[in-house]
Amino acid sequence: MAIGDQNERQELLERGGGIAVWRQIEEALAKDIKDKRFAGGERLPSETELAERFDVNRHTVRRAMLGLAATGLVRVEQGRGTFVQSGVIDYAIGKRTRFTENLNQQDQTAVGITLRAHSLKAEPDIAAHLELPRGALVYQMEVLNKVDDVALAYAVNYYPAARFPDLPVMIERAGGFTAAMKNYGVEDYYRKWSRIGGELADSVAVRHLSMNKQQAILRVENLDVDFEGVPIKYGTTYFAADRVQLLVENDDAPTKSG
Numbered sequence: 001m002a003i004g005d006q007n008e009r010q011e012l013l014e015r016g017g018g019i020a021v022w023r024q025i026e027e028a029l030a031k032d033i034k035d036k037r038f039a040g041g042e043r044l045p046s047e048t049e050l051a052e053r054f055d056v057n058r059h060t061v062r063r064a065m066l067g068l069a070a071t072g073l074v075r076v077e078q079g080r081g082t083f084v085q086s087g088v089i090d091y092a093i094g095k096r097t098r099f100t101e102n103l104n105q106q107d108q109t110a111v112g113i114t115l116r117a118h119s120l121k122a123e124p125d126i127a128a129h130l131e132l133p134r135g136a137l138v139y140q141m142e143v144l145n146k147v148d149d150v151a152l153a154y155a156v157n158y159y160p161a162a163r164f165p166d167l168p169v170m171i172e173r174a175g176g177f178t179a180a181m182k183n184y185g186v187e188d189y190y191r192k193w194s195r196i197g198g199e200l201a202d203s204v205a206v207r208h209l210s211m212n213k214q215q216a217i218l219r220v221e222n223l224d225v226d227f228e229g230v231p232i233k234y235g236t237t238y239f240a241a242d243r244v245q246l247l248v249e250n251d252d253a254p255t256k257s258g
Contacts, residue, residue: 025054025064033073033084041150044074044082069212072242075150077210085242089147093220094249095190098178112176115142115208117168119161126158129223129234137161139168144208152243154208157235164232177233186226189233195221196246209240216241 029050032038044050047058047065054061065082068074076082122130122138130138138158145153159167164184174180181189197219201211211217218239225231239246 021054021056022060022063022067025050025056025061026067028054029064029068030071030073038084040084041148042084043080044084046081066212069215072215075210075240075242076212078207080210089152089244090247091152091239091244092247092249093191093194093196110145110147113144113146114168114171115144117141122158126234130158130160130231132160139164141168141171150243151209151240153237153239154205155235155237157233159233160231181232186232189224189226192223192225192229192231194248196248197221198241205238205240209238211240218244218246220246 029044038044044065045053047061050061050064051058065074065076069076069082073085074082075085117139119137119139121135122132124134126138127134127136130136132138139161141157141159143155143157144151145155161167164170167180170180170183171177174183178188181187198216199219201209201213201215201217205211205217206213209217218241220237220239222233222235222237223231224233
């Protein structure tokens with residue numbers, strides 16, 4: 001480490017000065033990010049390297065990193081490291097809400113990965129949303145959506161199994177849900193409603209979105225229907241709030257009166 005770096009470290013980490021050491025490290029790293037010493041998407045040095053830079057233990061560094069993550073400056077990916085957060089992505093919610101299509105229109109490379117797909121008897125609320133008899137069979141599919149290898153959203157969706165037999169297989173063969181729907185005679189569909197809320201990340205979000213429990217997630221409960229208004233999908237999507245901002249679009253143009 002150069003002499004200038006050593007002097008900077010001594011200046012930043014003032015013991016007994018009223019500001020906790022971990023907070024000083026957080027502020028120093030935040031300044032590094034602001035000054036573009038680390039670019040968006042770049043992995044920060046490891047805890048060991050930072051502990052050596054600031055002459056502290058790894059626990060103190062970890063506390064500073066959690067503070068940075070809570071502000072949205074970085075994201076912690078389990079098993080990979082800590083990365084500088086890139087710019088927040090706009091995700092449009094309107095009548096035609098399609099993850100891959102929405103992001104591809106922004107020149108983003110978007111992919112959806114099916115984590116799990118199986119059939120089960122619908123819980124009462126799921127059956128009600130899909131307008132099915134209580135206990136009817138539905139497909140439950142868990143999907144992880146990524147952009148440029150960064151996890152943005154984790155979704156749990158339910159589909160009527162009787163109407164869409166072998167749906168998981170058909171989605172894989174067709175290369176996506178929208179294409180698979182055409183094989184069942186559903187040429188297109190639209191979002192009937194979305195209910196948006198916020199909460200702290202739970203264990204599921206931590207695992208799938210590589211988040212910290214201190215971070216916020218955006219929860220979007222939604223219902224898609226065919227052009228006859230019959231429900232085809234009910235689900236909930238969890239977005240990493242520090243990576244996505246939801247853009248609610250009004251698809252209905254105002255009509256001229258008089």
